Amino acid sequence: MxxxxxxxxxxxxxxxxxxxxxxxxxxxxxxxxxxxxxxxxxxxxxxxxxxxxxxxxxxxxxxxxxxxxxxxxxxxxxxxxxxxxxxxxxxxxxxxxxxxxxxxxxxxxxxxxxxxxxxxxxxxxxxxxxxxxxxxxxxxxxxxxxxxxxxxxDPEIVAALKRIDAGRIEKDIRKLVSFGTRHALSSQDDPDRGVGAAGSWIKSELEKAAAASEGRMTVSFDPFDPRDFAGRDRERVDGMGVHEIRNVIAKLEGSEPDRVIIVSGHYDSRCGQRWDVTSDAPGANDDGSGTAVVMELARALAPVKTRASIWFACVTAEEEGLWGSSHLAKFCDENDIVVEAMITNDIVGGAKDKNGFSEDHVLRVFSEGRPQARPDSHPRRKRQARWPSESDSPSRELARHTARMMELYTPDFRPRLIFRLDRYLRGGDHRPFTLLGYPGIRLTEPKENYLQQHQDVRKEKGVQYGDLPDEVDFAYVARVARANAASLLGAARAxxxxxxxxxxxxxxxxxxxxxxxxxxxxxxxxxxxxxxxxxxxxxxxxxxxxxxxxxxxxxxxxxxxxxxxxxxxxxxxxxxxxxxxxxxx
The missing domain is CATH 2.60.40.10 (Immunoglobulins)
Structure with missing residues (x-):
């Protein structure tokens, strides 16, 4: 003008x-x-x-x-x-x-x-x-x-958050610990001890949760051969005689089923030695807490109608090298599944550090920025590596979305955005998804106790070692579950x-x-x-x-x-x- x-x-x-x-x-x-x-x-x-x-x-x-x-x-x-x-x-x-x-x-x-x-x-x-x-x-x-x-x-999201129960979460974690060890290569057929018994129990609990979905939730095992992901440990795994292990997945179908949002925790555990499949490995926090979050989310979200489908994935063999999540990510890629978001919960028990300090009002949210790509990287990841902004990858946008949903629905539970893929020199089940160009983030507690993680259960000089349930803050785990629910439904209902x-x-x-x-x-x-x-x-x-x-x-x-x-x-x-x-x- x-x-x-x-x-x-x-x-x-x-x-x-x-x-x-x-x-x-x-x-x-x-x-x-x-x-x-x-x-x-x-x-x-x-x-x-x-x-x-x-x-x-x-x-x-x-x-x-x-x-x-x-x-x-x-x-x-x-x-x-x-x-x-x-x-x-x-x-x-x-x-x-x-x-x-x-x-x-x-x-x-x-x-x-x-x-x-x-x-x-x-x-x-x-x-x-x-x-x-x-x-x-x-x-x-x-x-x-x-x-x-x-x-x-959204009143539906508010109602879902109210259905999350810290008491049920505590029972789930203690039940997971009761299987003795959940090492991914432990007994697959013992009815009481080992990862096979734990997986069967998880499946039965998810099937109970599906009853509230009016037929929209289906539950199944997702079996695969661990040797396919063992890399240089293939011969060792082959010699252990375990040629099939299982993820457990509940799928809540949305009105736009071509859109998929995944939330995960790994139900396997380990003790001090990576290949020890017989010693007790309670894994209450790592990662019984994340598994309990996924199970409680399935119960709380089953009645909610969504646009995108939500997959509740209890994956295995994270401790051996992210095998279960790698299998799931590969399945999504090979079947052209549009994964809009992937959230993994790992070590979310709110434990106190070795000095007794805890931040029970904070949740760390890890996300990768603009990724690095190699010649053999996935085409999606190569495209993202050329983006003009260092801090605007799909994973980083998912982290910001999660933070905003937490601020809206769980205002007393603060997100702490950590702008890196994961903790220093460590990894989680979101990594196989980000390597394929999918948005993936990790949620974890702010203070980890390394006297508990990957330790044989023992007491030395008055110090308790081992990942035991008494060290878990079950109210904190419930808050983590509510943060997940807000983020998942905020995306799935939009x-x-x-x-x-x-x-x-x-x-x-x-x-x-x-x-x-x-x-x-x-x-x-x-x-x-x-x-x-x-x-x-x-x-x-x-x-x-x-x-x-x-x-x-x-x-x-x-x-x-x-x-x-x-x-x-x-x-x-x-x-x-x-x-x-x-x-x-």
């Missing part, structure tokens, strides 16, 4: 003194031939002032202020419109009565009248600031209900992530994003996420209408962008990071 004659200084002074709603951004709906709609950046931004660590901002704070913020926004909008309409009325009357230049001012006056009536102007000579502010307020009105809902919690999100590769001081518009009728809009390159978390959120392009007056040098699809209930998809792209002619 161009202004052929300088704007009336008094009008511009009035407008610049109005309560604005943020810097403007332009949205274009390709189905409309009207002028570009204009919306604002930053009006729903989270404020981090006063927080020591931006990665630990709690939505408990946002929730407390959510209702007041929406009320203030609506009141501010009403005052803004009142001032703006008054200014435009004055401008319209002045332009109609101006005889010095009726050709220009007269048309501007008529256009002001048309805008006041809600009609588009006939000329493009209305000052950009006036038209932009009007269009922004109109769009804000259309999106106000969506924004209000985005601050609310629309699928937007596709083809691109940041226009043009040398400008503004940033234009465009994407493939969804054909999902449940999607009512999108949410633009923004953060500065130095920020660990998305710090600004802007709700958009059902458009396929937005331009933000911020430099792509300084900002990073992602997009979420949002349904009518305010449920937002996992974010899709904006990659560089050009429009196809």
């Amino acid at each position: 161009l202004l052929e004659k300088p704007a009336d200084p008094s009008l511009m002074r009035t407008l610049t003194s109005l309560p604005t709603a943020g810097t403007l951004a332009k949205s274009r709906n390709p189905s409309s031939s009207k002028s570009p709609a204009t919306t604002a950046r930053g009006w729903s931004a989270e404020r981090t002032k006063g927080w020591a660590d931006p990665s630990e901002i709690g939505v408990s704070w946002a929730e407390r202020l959510g209702a007041q913020r929406m009320t203030r926004m609506q009141n501010g909008k009403n005052r803004f419109m009142s001032h703006l309409l008054e200014a435009l009325s004055t401008r319209s009357a002045r332009c109609r009565n101006d005889t010095r230049n009726p050709g220009v001012e007269g048309e501007l006056g008529k256009d002001a009248d048309r805008l006041l009536r809600g009609s588009p102007p006939r000329t493009l000579e209305i000052p950009m600031r006036i038209a932009s502010l009007i269009l922004f307020v109109l769009m804000l009105g259309d999106l106000s209900s969506l924004t209000a809902q985005s601050l609310a919690r 629309p699928r992530p937007p596709r083809g999100v691109r940041l226009l590769a043009a040398l400008t001081n503004e940033s234009t994003l465009f994407w493939k518009k969804t054909d999902d009728p449940s999607v009512k809009g999108y949410r633009l996420l923004m953060r500065r390159t130095t920020e660990p978390r998305w710090s600004r959120r802007q709700d958009l209408a059902l458009v396929d392009e937005v331009t933000v007056p911020e430099s792509k040098d300084d900002w990073l962008f992602a997009l979420q699809a949002v349904d009518a209930e305010g449920r937002a998809s996992l974010p899709t990071f904006a990659l560089p792209g050009r429009r196809r002619r």
